[in-house]
Amino acid sequence: MLDELAPLSEISGVTLQDVLLVLEARLRDYRSYSEEHRYGSVYAGAVESACGMTFDVVFIPGLVEGSFPRRPAEDPLLLDEMRRNISPRLRCTDEFAEHKFLRAAVAAAGRRIVASYARMDLLTGRARVPSLYFFELASAASGGTLDVRTLEDDARSRVDTQAG
Numbered sequence: 001m002l003d004e005l006a007p008l009s010e011i012s013g014v015t016l017q018d019v020l021l022v023l024e025a026r027l028r029d030y031r032s033y034s035e036e037h038r039y040g041s042v043y044a045g046a047v048e049s050a051c052g053m054t055f056d057v058v059f060i061p062g063l064v065e066g067s068f069p070r071r072p073a074e075d076p077l078l079l080d081e082m083r084r085n086i087s088p089r090l091r092c093t094d095e096f097a098e099h100k101f102l103r104a105a106v107a108a109a110g111r112r113i114v115a116s117y118a119r120m121d122l123l124t125g126r127a128r129v130p131s132l133y134f135f136e137l138a139s140a141a142s143g144g145t146l147d148v149r150t151l152e153d154d155a156r157s158r159v160d161t162q163a164g
Contacts (some may be wrong), residue, residue, distance in 0.1 A: 001026060022112075033074050047105045048104070050104070053108055055109060056109075056110050057111060057114060058105050058110045060105050060115040061115075062116070062117065062118065063116065063134035064130065064131055064134075065128070065130065099133070102137075114140075115137050119159070130152075153160050
């Protein structure tokens with residue numbers, strides 16, 4: 001990581017705040033590998049950091065419309081077209097990023113996948129709608145025969161959710 005940042009060493013007047021801004025994402029996602037045996041442990045992390053790993057059970061919470069997948073949005077100050085003109089290395093909005101994350105999570109599951117969605121928005125008290133990805137997973141789990149109404153009724157009957 002320091003080798004990647006070496007060209008920046010010529011810049012003067014850098015504050016600790018500037019350094020933290022540059023290193024924040026890398027430090028936040030830093031993983032240390034211990035000598036301990038990882039089996040029998042729980043790994044909690046972002047899907048992209050679990051790519052290439054295998055787990056007995058993978059939990060995918062929050063498959064709610066508007067949260068997963070998120071609504072695609074460009075950076076309002078630097079639009080995707082402008083980013084591409086500046087440098088192809090600048091990341092643009094990827095409308096299929098969540099689909100890729102879901103595929104990676106499913107691929108990491110060795111035996112079982114547990115997916116969930118919140119039926120109620122606790123801030124507003126309104127009912128939430130499952131994401132299309134939730135229905136896609138449920139359809140695959142049921143062998144392609146899925147009745148959406150039956151699935152929603154089943155979810156409602158199993159849990160008594162109340163706001164507050």
